[in-house]
Amino acid sequence: MCGIIGVACGRGAFSKPLGSIIKEALKQLEYRGYDSVGYAVIGESLILRKAAGKLDDVAGKLNFEGVDGFVGMGHTRWATHGSPNDINAHPHSDCTGRIVVAHNGIVQNYLELKEWLIKKGHIFRSETDTEVIPHLIEELKSRGMTTLDALRRTVKTLRGTFAILVLDLDEPNKIFFARYVSPLIIGVGEGVNFIASDIPAFLKHTNRVLVLKDGELGYVSQKTVYVEHVERGVVDVSRRIRIIDWTPSMAMKGGYPHFMLKEIHEQPMALRTTINGFDESLDKAAEMIMEANNVFIAACGTSYHAALVGEYALAKLAGRLAHPFIASEYTKYLNAIDENDLLIAVSQSGETIDTLMAVRKFKGRGARVIAVSNVVDSAIPRDSDLPIYTKAGPEIGVAATKTFTTQVAVLLELSYRLGLKTGRLTKSEYLDLHRELTMVPKVVSSVIRRYEGHCKELGRRLKPITSMYYLSRGVGVPVAMEGALKLKEISYIHAEAYPAGESKHGPIALIERGFPTMFLAFRDEYMEAILGNVMEMKARGAYTIGLVPEDSSKLIEKLDYPLKMPYLTPYAASIVYVVPLQLIAYYASVERGLDPDKPRNLAKTVTVE
Ligand code: AGP
Numbered sequence: 001m002c003g004i005i006g007v008a009c010g011r012g013a014f015s016k017p018l019g020s021i022i023k024e025a026l027k028q029l030e031y032r033g034y035d036s037v038g039y040a041v042i043g044e045s046l047i048l049r050k051a052a053g054k055l056d057d058v059a060g061k062l063n064f065e066g067v068d069g070f071v072g073m074g075h076t077r078w079a080t081h082g083s084p085n086d087i088n089a090h091p092h093s094d095c096t097g098r099i100v101v102a103h104n105g106i107v108q109n110y111l112e113l114k115e116w117l118i119k120k121g122h123i124f125r126s127e128t129d130t131e132v133i134p135h136l137i138e139e140l141k142s143r144g145m146t147t148l149d150a151l152r153r154t155v156k157t158l159r160g161t162f163a164i165l166v167l168d169l170d171e172p173n174k175i176f177f178a179r180y181v182s183p184l185i186i187g188v189g190e191g192v193n194f195i196a197s198d199i200p201a202f203l204k205h206t207n208r209v210l211v212l213k214d215g216e217l218g219y220v221s222q223k224t225v226y227v228e229h230v231e232r233g234v235v236d237v238s239r240r241i242r243i244i245d246w247t248p249s250m251a252m253k254g255g256y257p258h259f260m261l262k263e264i265h266e267q268p269m270a271l272r273t274t275i276n277g278f279d280e281s282l283d284k285a286a287e288m289i290m291e292a293n294n295v296f297i298a299a300c301g302t303s304y305h306a307a308l309v310g311e312y313a314l315a316k317l318a319g320r321l322a323h324p325f326i327a328s329e330y331t332k333y334l335n336a337i338d339e340n341d342l343l344i345a346v347s348q349s350g351e352t353i354d355t356l357m358a359v360r361k362f363k364g365r366g367a368r369v370i371a372v373s374n375v376v377d378s379a380i381p382r383d384s385d386l387p388i389y390t391k392a393g394p395e396i397g398v399a400a401t402k403t404f405t406t407q408v409a410v411l412l413e414l415s416y417r418l419g420l421k422t423g424r425l426t427k428s429e430y431l432d433l434h435r436e437l438t439m440v441p442k443v444v445s446s447v448i449r450r451y452e453g454h455c456k457e458l459g460r461r462l463k464p465i466t467s468m469y470y471l472s473r474g475v476g477v478p479v480a481m482e483g484a485l486k487l488k489e490i491s492y493i494h495a496e497a498y499p500a501g502e503s504k505h506g507p508i509a510l511i512e513r514g515f516p517t518m519f520l521a522f523r524d525e526y527m528e529a530i531l532g533n534v535m536e537m538k539a540r541g542a543y544t545i546g547l548v549p550e551d552s553s554k555l556i557e558k559l560d561y562p563l564k565m566p567y568l569t570p571y572a573a574s575i576v577y578v579v580p581l582q583l584i585a586y587y588a589s590v591e592r593g594l595d596p597d598k599p600r601n602l603a604k605t606v607t608v609e
Contacts, residue, residue, distance in 0.1 A: 002090070002104035002603075003029025004184075005201045006073040006165045006175040009192040010222040018043075019067035021205075022074040026055050028200040031259075031396050031597065031604040032104075033078025036089035037062065040100040042172045043069030048100055050075075050089035054598070070222070071175050073165045075102040078603040081110070082127030091167075092131040094138035095123050098169040099147075101137075103130040104197055105161035105182040106608050113157065133164060141170075148219065151176050155217055155230050161353065161607060163197060171219075178217035178230075182607050183351050183378065186210040186225055188241055193220040200394050204248045210241050211377040242377070250393045260397035260490070260596045264582050265448060268441040270392035270402040271575070274409050275438055277391050282410070285344075285370050285386055286418040289314075292342035292368070295322040298330060298358040299346035300606065302400035302485060303407060306372075307346045308478035309574045310411030316475075317425060317433075317571075318418035328609070330358035339366030346411075347371070348395060348403035349605040350378025357609065359383050372410050374403050388414075397597045398604050399490050401582050404482060405444070405575045412437060412571050436572045443566055443576050451563055451580050458545065458561065459587025462516060465493055469507060469517045469542075471500040471533060473526035475570045476577070480520050483581030490596040491588040500526075500533040513541035520577055521548040521555055522570035534558050547577050 005025040007018060014021050022039050037058050038050025047067055051058040055076060075090035082088035091100040107113070110129035113136065118124065122135040133154060140150035147168045155162075161181035168176065177184060177195050187194035187202035187209055194202035199209055210225065216235060218227040227235045256262035289295055295314075297307040307324040314320045322344070325333065343362040347355045350373035359369050359380055371384035374392050381387030390406035416433045419425035425433070462468065468487060470480035480497035487495040498507055500519070511517070517537050521530040531554055534544055538558065548555045550564035563580055565573065589596040 002078050003032035003076045003197045003201065004073065004102045004104050004163060004165050005029060005197070006071070006177065006195040006220065007192065008071045008173070008175050008221050010070050013192045013222070017065060017068035018070070018072045019064035022072050023055065023059060023064035024204070025196065025201040026074045026076050028396070029197055030055055030076050031398055032197060033076055033603045034598050035079045035084030036077045036086070037075070038089045038091055038102070039064070039067075039072060039074040040091045040167055041067050041069035041072035042167055042169065046098065046100065046167065046169050048091060048093060048097070050086060050091065052085050052089060071167060071173060073100070073102050073167060073175060080106055080608055081129040088126045088128050090130060092126060092128060092134055094134040096138065099134045099137050100167050101130060101134045102165045103133060104163045104607065105180075107132060107158050107162065108160035109158065133158070134166070137166065137168070147171050147176055151178055151217055152230060155180070165195065173221045174219040176217070176219045177212070179212040180214050181353065181356065181379065184212045186212065186220060188225060191222060193222065193225060195220055199244055199246065200396065203244070203246060207244045207246070208241050209244050210237055213382070246394055258397065258586070258595070258597045260399050260401060260586055263395055263397050263401045264579065264586065266393065267402045267405050267579060268445040270406050271409055271444060272441040273391040274406040275413070275441070278413055281386060281388050282414050282417050285388060285414055286421050288342055288368060288370060288386065289320060289418055290421060293340035295320065295342050295344065296333060296362070297322050297324040297344045297346060298327040298355055299324070300327050300352050300354050302404045302482060303346040303348060303355070305478040305482040305485070306404055306407035306411060307344070308481070309408050309475055310344070310346070310415065312475040312478070313412050313415035313571055314418065317415045318422050319424045320418060320422070327352065327358040328354035330361055334361055334365060337362055337365040337367050341367040342370065343367050344370045344372065345380050345384065346407055347380050348374040348390070348392070348400055348407065350375040350380040351605050351607055352380070353607050353609050356380050356383070372407055374406070396604070398599055398602050399486055399585070399596060405578060408575050409437060409440070433569065433571065436569060440572050440575050443568065443572070444579055447565070447576055447579055448583070452583055454563060455580050455583035456587045458584045459591050462491070462493065462584065462588045463591040465516055467494040467510065467515070469503065469515070470495060470497040470520070471503055471517060472497075472520035473500050473530060474522065474524050475574050476520040476522050476526075479574050479578050479581070480518070482578050483518060483585070486582055486585035487588060489602060490585055490599045491592055491594065493588060500530055503533060504536065508536065508540065511537060511540040511542050515542045517542040517544050518581070519544060519546040519548070519559065521546060521552060522573045522577070523549045523568065524570045527552060527555070531555055531558065547580060
């Protein structure tokens, strides 16, 4: 969480002040946290400004446009240690104000370091863990070290996770950096270099990127990129620079009021690109699954829901049992893991710390790892034996949409190919399923066209409610869970999903007149049972909404608000049905006057445990 950006540009590289460039970059990073904003720029002197609040609200107060210089950094915060106020905002400085630091991550041993530094006479101003870093560098420099030496020693002293940027008035042309777990990427430009938490921050200026690895540190200046490994010395990075094919407009709103709405509408394209990009890595993955003794799937949040769809398809179509689990709970399986096991890690960002830890711990036990991610070269795919990429393009809205549907597409195709390899599917069954998947982008387009208005109306109807259920059976259950998560996270309406059969074992106690209940019915063996569940809810006064197959006349008749879905297998339907649920959540949020792109207390990428 937290977004950081550094720009080393010399004088006159841009037609506007460096402060404006930093502000634009922070705008692209705000999805990572928006509790406070700050920047530091070195020009005639070092200027440091910061304040609590979102970028748009505090930009005037911080006067970005009025500040120029030749190196600078910015930070947008998701608070961990210390409340989101002006003082705890980054960057943080040492006692002299000559060294400033922006940080993403957590310094776990900050209390002992702080105590030690206070004894040495250092004065702390904030409650943050980060503030120990500039003081440590100051302390080490006072013993004769250069800034780089002091940073190296600091990195060895810190425990936890970090992406750090440092400005030091003693070396005013450089931005020093260090990375461990939290992402940090260098953008290599012409006479200007960038360093940021994510690529969209500098994509407008350069598409040449260098993803830093754990344990790397160094500095960038206007014309230099120097990287070393904390233990192994200088690193030759010339062959690690990649060209990114995302365009800057992909990371902008393109006329939509919110990124989330744009990203919902981008799903046909994201799915098409992902499906067209399916390659032999999926066959390789299927073989790894066949060779494995036990198969596990680790993920968080929305990615976990995609994992559950994958689990269902693997079992139903390929006869392969997999154990999906919420990544932060990885320890429960560790004692049972060995080199014959396989972990599939699903993470759109590829940086979620819980999933990354599960990957590392499973690898530590000898297990092999397949990663499904949307971000090339991010930590999780990098740590895996086989990375498989969704091709959804950058997703900025905090609520995952197009990355979910593309993850599901990958996991479905993987299950189809495994089914074919294990003989559970005939060639023609495989081809039918695959062909249907290639039609899904078109179906998603038509569902959006046909139902966006209805979803808007439903969003309006849901505005005053406080609680809602999402019920389904079979592969619909993870889709229902995803619908409930979307509503909860961006509209703050309490929403829970259950297997419809489970609703009678407790949840039904909450049903009273008007209680909204969303049913998802697929063309599968559960249709009759779902009809029964609708009747039970209606008998208790629930307001029943449903996404149901267009020819399920009995269900359509009974529901208060049916939306008729096209003829699909439950597998393809698990992608298509989620789209109206995303739209309903989006419009409920907008109706409530909220910002769906920046839900309170959340950040796009969770890089703290
Ligand atoms: C999704 O809408 C959420 N904001 C969140 O649950 C997210 O899916 C989760 O943090 C996992 O992220 P990842 O896919 O980047 O690992």
